[in-house]
Amino acid sequence: MNNGLADPLAIRVTGLRTAFGDKVIHDNLDLEVRRGEILGVVGGSGSGKSVLLNTILGLQQPDAGHVEVFGEDMGRSQGDVQRRIGVMFQQGALFSFLTVLQNVEAPMLEHTRLAPGFMREAARLKIRLAGLPAHAADLRPAELSGGMRKRAGVARAIALDPDILFLDEPTAGLDPIGAAEFDALIRDLRDTLGLTVFMITHDLDTLYAVCDRVAVIADRKIVTTAPLHELEQSDHPWIRDYFLGPRGRAAAEQQDSI
Numbered sequence: 369m370n371n372g373l374a375d376p377l378a379i380r381v382t383g384l385r386t387a388f389g390d391k392v393i394h395d396n397l398d399l400e401v402r403r404g405e406i407l408g409v410v411g412g413s414g415s416g417k418s419v420l421l422n423t424i425l426g427l428q429q430p431d432a433g434h435v436e437v438f439g440e441d442m443g444r445s446q447g448d449v450q451r452r453i454g455v456m457f458q459q460g461a462l463f464s465f466l467t468v469l470q471n472v473e474a475p476m477l478e479h480t481r482l483a484p485g486f487m488r489e490a491a492r493l494k495i496r497l498a499g500l501p502a503h504a505a506d507l508r509p510a511e512l513s514g515g516m517r518k519r520a521g522v523a524r525a526i527a528l529d530p531d532i533l534f535l536d537e538p539t540a541g542l543d544p545i546g547a548a549e550f551d552a553l554i555r556d557l558r559d560t561l562g563l564t565v566f567m568i569t570h571d572l573d574t575l576y577a578v579c580d581r582v583a584v585i586a587d588r589k590i591v592t593t594a595p596l597h598e599l600e601q602s603d604h605p606w607i608r609d610y611f612l613g614p615r616g617r618a619a620a621e622q623q624d625s626i
């Protein structure tokens with residue numbers, strides 16, 4: 369098996385084409401995600417960010433092209449690489465009838481043979497790593513605030529000690545303080561667990577606060593992948609509107625003042 373250890377890339381997408389009927393979403397899209405980086409993915413509404421995420425995860429079959437995660441072709445994956453992937457979908461996607469602890473144990477039950485006591489301790493550790501207080505373990509999702517639910521989603525996403533974490537709009541719906549705390553959590557997890565992070569976000573503050581590089585989807589492709597200070601120099605009209613419009617400038621200035 370190729371575990372891709374010598375490969376500096378965590379994800380390599382080449383020549384991706386996805387269409388729904390006549391509607392082409394991605395056409396000859398290429399993307400590289402480096403090991404250990406936090407990559408933000410931005411693009412207009414309907415530009416195909418979620419479809420790209422689902423395609424990388426193997427949930428959506430492309431019409432053409434290849435997706436490799438840690439050197440393994442997702443089109444032919446036997447599931448080995450799936451254990452190295454953690455995903456937090458929007459809203460956390462938790463089982464409402466289970467406690468937070470049981471939600472975090474769910475992937476462990478499915479994929480490991482840990483003894484029950486050990487599994488419980490491992491799940492409690494993930495809950496603490498996600499920044500939740502210990503007592504949250506016994507609560508159900510409906511008893512949590514929006515921010516706590518997202519943290520519970522993160523705790524479940526890291527249940528199996530993944531190497532890469534996928535986040536879909538992680539700060540959507542959070543107030544600015546909650547969003548900033550969540551940004552810090554993402555950075556801390558990357559640093560302490562050595563994760564690679566692939567994050568779809570519209571949140572300009574998050575992009576400035578945590579992303580090493582940002583990939584921009586426009587015109588059915590990734591038009592560029594670069595650190596933000598380079599994107600600010602781009603001539604692409606969508607990138608200029610997005611990053612150099614009033615909200616983009618405010619986010620950049622706020623970051624400069626920290």
Ligand SMILES: Nc1ncnc2c1ncn2[C@@H]1O[C@H](COP(=O)(O)OP(=O)(O)OP(=O)(O)O)[C@@H](O)[C@H]1O
Pocket residue numbers: 388393411412413414415416417418419420
């Ligand atoms: N299963 C599907 N069948 C048909 N069309 C689909 C399907 N999934 C997505 N689409 C279409 O693909 C396009 C891209 O959708 P996607 O959800 O990836 O956009 P997005 O960039 O994530 O948007 P947003 O920022 O609004 O969440 C949209 O026009 C959507 O309607």
